[in-house]
Amino acid sequence: MKKLILPFIFLLLFTNNAKASQWMTSFEDAQKIAIATNKFILVDFWATWCGPCKKMDSESWSNSEVQALMANFVPLKIDIDVERNLSSKFSIRSIPQVFILDPNGEIVLQTKSYMNKEKVMRVLKKYTYGNKLLQQEYLNYLKKESGDNALKIAEKYFDYSIYVDKEVKNDFLKLANKYLKITNKLYKKEGDKKKNSQRIGLFTDAYKYLIKGDYERTVKNLNDDFKEDKISPENKGFYNFLYFTAYNKLKDKDNARIWYQKLKTDKDSKNLILKSRRI
Known part of the structure; x- marks a missing residue:
């Protein structure tokens, strides 16, 4: 069990110094942080060429009220062109798609298409539960x-x-x-x-x-x-x-x-x- 806990402690120190706007990019690390911090994982599937994804970045994810709610989750961005296997696992056919996952990667919530600030906040407020x-x-x-x-x-x-x-x-x-x-x-x-x-x-x-x-x-x-x-x-x-x-x-x-x-x-x-x- 010590072999599992030690990486968590390292990642916790890193995460505590990070801001809500600083997305993780490693699914495995996000899982460990989620367990260590008693949080669910907030996943944004996106791509560099995706216009609605960029709009969500500038109008939704960058909003201070949204970021305050994001602090209750482990934020994870997955570039579908880079993480093809992970995108396939979650059957991503269109983007943006936002998921809330438990630390084992099981789906709590899945949303499709662009979400404005208000909709993102409604979603995050609903699922702001710890999993201690x-x-x-x-x-x-x-x-x-x-x-x-x-x-x-x-x-x-x-x-x-x-x-x-x-x-x-x-x-x-x-x-x-x-x-x-x-x-x-x-x-x-x-x-x-x-x-x-x-x-x-x-x-x-x-x-x-x-x-x-x-x-x-x-x-x-x-x-x-x-x-x-x-x-x-x-x-x-x-x-x-x-x-x-x-x-x-x-x-x-x-x-x-x-x-x-x-x-x-x-x-x-x-x-x-x-x-x-x-x-």
């Missing part, structure tokens, strides 16, 4: 892309979506689901495609509906697809939490009380109850 909650998970995943590490990131993004505004909640839920797909691919690659399938199912269906506020569908999904006597010990607390929270939100006091008593027996009950109150 996921820092250790990012580090673990950077060190080893495994199904277990991808699943931990997915779980954290589900939790993360509880705390963001409704306007962007679905974007982070989509990102969480994307990491669940990555988890399944990695488990398959690792030779155990059914690993943690029950927990993945609880997140994919019941927890997603719970976060969205569809409490009746949460209960229905649990009733239909997850029988209590089939729940594995490691998922028991989370299962009880889902039922308790859904019934509590539905103001079904009798059922909420039943599942609260079950939830209290779990070793992580305090954290789960706090999370329940947040939803």
Whole structure:
């Protein structure tokens, strides 16, 4: 882990002395800075011959109000004529295109075409969230892309979506689901495609509906697809939490009380109850 942290410290020192207007040009370095500073990556795909790109530089990115918001991100400019592989990876067919990425390079937001100052500010304000909650998970995943590490990131993004505004909640839920797909691919690659399938199912269906506020569908999904006597010990607390929270939100006091008593027996009950109150 020390081999990972030391380059971060060097890059942090460099970044702290840089201004918001000083774009990075290395995707790999931007990823490391993003992890070290608990920020998302703001990517501008551009080219020297692109008129709208130059207009964004002069009218949008150079604006002091925009730059103040940019300080909440790791700014990265990618010249599509230089970074052809990266441009291909993100299917860049027209420019300018602006992305907000997590430190692993997964897409949080993608916009196409020129944006004036006002639109850029609206976008940046929406996604001005730190990702300290996921820092250790990012580090673990950077060190080893495994199904277990991808699943931990997915779980954290589900939790993360509880705390963001409704306007962007679905974007982070989509990102969480994307990491669940990555988890399944990695488990398959690792030779155990059914690993943690029950927990993945609880997140994919019941927890997603719970976060969205569809409490009746949460209960229905649990009733239909997850029988209590089939729940594995490691998922028991989370299962009880889902039922308790859904019934509590539905103001079904009798059922909420039943599942609260079950939830209290779990070793992580305090954290789960706090999370329940947040939803």
